[in-house]
Amino acid sequence: MLQSWGFDPWFAAHAAEMAMEGCGFARVCAVDRGAYRILGEGGEVPAELAGRLAYHTDGPADLPCVGDWVTAQWHSDGTAAIIHRVFPRRTVLRRKTAGDGCGVQMIAANIDTAFIVQSCHYDFNPGRLERYLVMLADGGVEPVVVLTKKDLVTPDDLANLLAVVAAVTPARVIALSSVTGAGLNVLRQALAPGRTYCLLGSSGVGKTTLLNQLAGGQAGAEAPSGHAHATRADRATRAVSATGEGTHTTTRRQLTMLDGGALVVDTPGMREVGTVAAADGVDAGFADIALLAGECRYADCRHEHEAGCAVRAAVDRGELSATHYRNYLKLRKEAAFSEMSQLDRRRKDKAFGKMVKSVKKHKGY
Numbered sequence: 588m589l590q591s592w593g594f595d596p597w598f599a600a601h602a603a604e605m606a607m608e609g610c611g612f613a614r615v616c617a618v619d620r621g622a623y624r625i626l627g628e629g630g631e632v633p634a635e636l637a638g639r640l641a642y643h644t645d646g647p648a649d650l651p652c653v654g655d656w657v658t659a660q661w662h663s664d665g666t667a668a669i670i671h672r673v674f675p676r677r678t679v680l681r682r683k684t685a686g687d688g689c690g691v692q693m694i695a696a697n698i699d700t701a702f703i704v705q706s707c708h709y710d711f712n713p714g715r716l717e718r719y720l721v722m723l724a725d726g727g728v729e730p731v732v733v734l735t736k737k738d739l740v741t742p743d744d745l746a747n748l749l750a751v752v753a754a755v756t757p758a759r760v761i762a763l764s765s766v767t768g769a770g771l772n773v774l775r776q777a778l779a780p781g782r783t784y785c786l787l788g789s790s791g792v793g794k795t796t797l798l799n800q801l802a803g804g805q806a807g808a809e810a811p812s813g814h815a816h817a818t819r820a821d822r823a824t825r826a827v828s829a830t831g832e833g834t835h836t837t838t839r840r841q842l843t844m845l846d847g848g849a850l851v852v853d854t855p856g857m858r859e860v861g862t863v864a865a866a867d868g869v870d871a872g873f874a875d876i877a878l879l880a881g882e883c884r885y886a887d888c889r890h891e892h893e894a895g896c897a898v899r900a901a902v903d904r905g906e907l908s909a910t911h912y913r914n915y916l917k918l919r920k921e922a923a924f925s926e927m928s929q930l931d932r933r934r935k936d937k938a939f940g941k942m943v944k945s946v947k948k949h950k951g952y
């Protein structure tokens with residue numbers, strides 16, 4: 588049971604040092620404002636931190652996060668548990684927090700492989716790709732590049748993209764289309780049971796569509812009981828349920844098992860990695876605009892002259908300050924500029940162009 592959730596020999600080797608009397612091991616499958624859910628031999632239960640763990644840590648990075656293995660003590664009836672210790676982490680996914688400089692925010696632990704998802708069509712950006720690669724290398728996570736929406740570009744364009752990626756990283760690249768299904772099996776075959784994966788990428792590149800296809804679930808399909816099936820409905824809703832007395836919040840499981848036994852981490856924080864990495868925190872001070880952006884007709888709306896733009900509409904109605912809106916556009920431009928990494932500039936060089944060409948030839952694109 589624990590093995591199927593990823594308790595492999597690496598973690599088993601730490602079992603002796605992590606063991607405590609009256610406790611067992613479990614994997615954290617959800618975290619929501621200090622409320623945890625863990626998966627142990629007896630299934631999934633809510634858990635709290637032991638006082639010692641909660642108050643005697645060096646910082647938030649020491650607290651359990653999704654994907655962590657922990658030592659826990661189950662209540663006598665088995666319906667809840669206390670987390671006492673956090674296993675050493677094989678890998679970490681974390682990002683620097685905006686502002687003070689030295690803070691880090693843990694996004695997930697013990698992810699084996701991260702799929703960096705970019706769209707062939709609109710979103711492809713070698714500078715951002717490079718940034719994800721740095722983040723993954725920093726945390727020891729294996730990168731695989733996934734180029735989505737291959738149906739929207741010509742074979743020639745795709746060959747160019749593949750060559751650029753190959754010039755940036757030796758990581759494996761999978762190009763696919765969720766519309767035609769091309770390449771989906773290649774991705775499926777890259778998933779191994781008991782290994783942990785995640786999808787990183789900006790909003791709109793097709794992560795949700797892809798996850799649903801990997802989960803094998805039809806849109807809104809009922810999950811067979813006992814199965815960690817993730818359906819569209821699952822991913823689209825915030826699992827907040829109202830009970831008789833006030834509001835009771837349940838946290839959706841953020842670590843799920845696909846049909847083939849591969850494990851997938853999908854947390855709200857993981858989704859934010861994309862936007863923050865994409866625009867250097869520009870969105871952080873413009874939460875109001877980010878919120879409105881959710882209502883724009885097009886997922887890739889730039890809020891400039893697009894039809895059905897909810898942001899511009901709010902400015903026109905006087906509900907959003909025009910100055911605030913202009914500041915947003917201005918800052919975003921600057922962020923886009925500073926985002927032009929070394930690599931972007933190099934790309935304009937002749938030498939880099941030559942390298943791309945030779946990679947193309949060599950790889951036979």
Ligand SMILES: Nc1nc2c(ncn2[C@@H]2O[C@H](COP(=O)(O)OP(=O)(O)OP(=O)(O)O)[C@@H](O)[C@H]2O)c(=O)[nH]1
Binds near residue numbers: 736765766794795
């Ligand atoms: N043409 C084409 N469109 C696609 C493909 N995959 C996804 N889309 C469309 O792209 C849009 C965004 O897809 P999502 O799966 O919601 O993107 P996401 O990355 O999950 O975005 P967030 O949920 O905002 O993080 C949707 O309209 C999809 O139908 C594809 O392979 N080809």
Ligand SMILES: [Zn+2]
Binds near residue numbers: 880884896897
């Ligand atoms: Zn818009």
